[in-house]
Amino acid sequence: MNTGELVDLGQQLRVDSVRAAAAAGSGHPTSSMSAADLMAVLLANHLRYDFERPAHPGNDRFVLSKGHASPLLYSAFKAAGAIDDEELLTFRKQGSRLEGHPTPQRLPWVETATGSLGQGLPVGVGIALSGKRLDHTDYRVWVLCGDSELAEGSIWEAAEHAGHEHLDNLTVIVDVNRLGQRGPTRHGHDLDAYARRFRAFEWHTIEVDGHDVDAVDRAYGEALSTKGQPTAIIARTLKGKGVRAVEDREGQHGKPLPEAEEAVAELGGPRDIRVRVHAPEDARSLRSTGTGQTELPRYGLGDEVATRNAFGETLAAVGTARGDVVALDGEVGDSTRAEFFAKEHPERYFECYIAEQQMVAAAVGMAARGWVPFATTFAAFLTRAYDFVRMASISGAGINLVGSHAGVAIGQDGPSQMGLEDLAMMRAIHGSTVLYPCDANQAARLVAEMAGLEGIRYLRTSRGESKVIYGPDEEFPVGGSKVLRSSDADRLTVVAAGVTLHEALAAADALGADGIRVRVIDLYSVKPVDRATLRAAAEETGCLVTVEDHRREGGIGDAVLDAFSDGRPVPRLVRLAVTTMPGSATPAEELHAAGIDAESIEAAARMLVEQAIVP
Incomplete structure (x- = not known):
């Protein structure tokens, strides 16, 4: 498009952003208006994308990191012919694909869920890494960021990683409109x-007037x-550009324009420009197919x-069998x-x-390109990346963490290194699977x-070595459990997993x-939990003891209680978990101090049995 056509397209994107927010009665039109010219030039002159084939391996990838500016994205989809005007005006309404913040669960042209600021660029780095090192194709990744979100540390984790990896297939466009939610930004x-x-x-940087379409094009x-x-394109823009009542004014964030019809008229009225987005080049993602057969290690x-050793050896074997598996650490x-x-x-x-946030974000980006990532670190340090895990779920991303x-079983390193909250936080993720091998x-x-x-x-996984109690051909279906001790004379049931399973035995x-x-259940599948086995144990033994190397809140004890959330009577229950602040000691000393070793389980069981027979 030439200069005049690009200016008109930018105005159309502004008008449609205003109209969409007005129809919804909510939204962020002013944040969309500042970036309209940036989007217009990209869509018309530089993006290579087949909207009819969003999975085309040669498509460029666009990530709207400032997800609240979704009216702009949806207006661009309309200009490209992907949606029509009728759908545009369903913005933020129940049942609409056009949610307040875009998600790939609803729209095939969206790479990742955004809205929690500071995530688009880190995920974009993962997509760019896929293009460079995995897909070996020349698609480009474009990320549109707001200036406010550049206060997030995750942005700079991503920036450093991209620079270190020389990702010249990645461009971030920073919409510097000066105003955040409550007032001016830091810079x-x-x-x-x-x-x-x-x-x-x-990074290579370019400073530009974000409303000069020719400068943006260059x-x-x-x-x-x-x-x-x-490359980082740092673009000076004005929030609410084109409408005097809101342009560069504080207090207009996150609300429809007060006089939408007048604003549309001031912007030149509705337009119906259609953009023929450049087609991607023919491309084929070259990936190793693997052997197709996983030869698991046998113990x-x-x-x-140690289960961490078994994990590493098995992951290598799975990688040999499957060419789509990648690992991040x-x-x-x-x-x-x-x-x-x-x-x-x-x-x-x-x-x-x-950089745990970047690690999880990169995994999300790779998953968006069809890879199967395993991202690993200490359980305790995944807490830093929890918001990325939460947003990955909203994206529908398939990632392995x-x-x-x-737990305290790591011993002398002390509490800063002990993952004691991880089961709870992972169980809380929508649709998650949580596994804990012994x-x-x-x-x-x-x-x-x-x-x-x-x-x-x-x-x-656990740091210390543990005795192998299962044969190499044993099956462990997700959602199942293993009953390791059982008889018709059982007085109670002990439910454990991982380290404490050995203590329970x-x-x-x-x-x-x-x-x-005593009946002993190995609850290796913490989510989904084996309700049938737990209910049978409760009916047959009357008493349950849960024991876990984890905080009491949200872990195995709560998973067991979920089996009785349908209104049936809850059995007599004792929950052993880490309730104190551990220090440095040997693993055995740590387990005893926390009250989750064999001696503590035995004492709790005896007390429970005695109470159960008191007349």
Whole structure:
């Protein structure tokens, strides 16, 4: 398009943003209006995209990091012919695909859910990494950010990672409109303040008037020709551009324009420009198909093997069988054992360093391109990335997360390294799967199983060695459990997983020697939980004891209670969990101090049985 046509297209995007927000009675039209010219030039002159084939391997990828500016995105979809005007005006209404913040669950042209600011660029880095190192295609990733979200640390994790990886297929467009939600941003219209920061991370930067369509056009062309560096286009814009009542004025964020019809008239009235978006080049994603058969490692009964070791060895084996599996690690691969995968498949291994937000975001970006990522770090450190996990669920992303060094059982490192909240936070994620193996063969089977699941999958692994109690051919279906001790004379049931499963078995043996028969359930699938087995145990034994190397809130105890959430009577229940603040000690000392070792389980069981028979 020429200059005049681009100006008209920008005005159309503004008008349609105003109309959509007015029809909804809510939304962010002023944030959309500031970036309208930036979007118009990109859509008409530089984006290569087939809207009829959103999965086309040659399509450029566009990420709206400032997700609240969704009216602009939907107006662009209308200009491209992907939606019509009638659908545009369903914005934010029940049943509409055009939600307040865009999600790929509703629209096939959306790469990732946004709205929690600071996430679009990190995910865009993951998509760009896919293009460079996995897909080996020349699609470009365009990310539109707002200036307010550049206060988020995740933006700079992404910027450093992109610069380090020389992602010259990545361009971020920063809409510097000066105004945030409650007033001016930190740097206002100081474009160089932003440019200096990007340059510090080895980015090529271009400062531009974001309403000069010719200057914007040249900036995009310069980004396309820049080699060896990602490009940041820092664009000075005005919030609410084109309507005097709101242009560059505070207090207009997140609300429809007060006089929408007058604003539309001031912008030149509705238009119906249709853009023929450039077609992508023919492309084919070249990926290793793998052997097709997973030969799982096999461990002998009685061997002492850490589940983190079994995870690493199995992940390498799964990577051999499946060419779509990739691994990401937060600079702890020697501890998580992700390094086993790195040695076997270095071309599909990504070192994200100690930047857990970027690690999870990159996994989301790779999943959007059809890869099956496993992202690993200490369980405790996944808390830093929790918002990215939450948003990944909203995106419908299929990612595998593995947290090692869980619980007080890690011993002397102390509480800062002990994952004690991870089961709770992962169980709370919509549609998640949460698995906690107790031995090496179980871990191997669950790793292979989770690679084929959907949604967010979490595996909790342990640092210390544990005895192998299952044979290598044992099956562990997700949603199941294993009953390891059982008889018609059982007085109570102990439910455990991972480290405490071994403690529960030892306690059951000690109690059995005194004539107290105890059922033991290995609840390796914490979510979904095996309701049928738990209900049967409650009916047959009357008493349940849950024991977990985790905080009391949200872990195995709560998972067990979920089995009785249908209104049936809840059995007599004792919950053993970590309730104090641990210090540094040996693993055995830590378990005892927390009251979750075999001795503590035995004591709780005896008390429960005695109470149950008191007349």
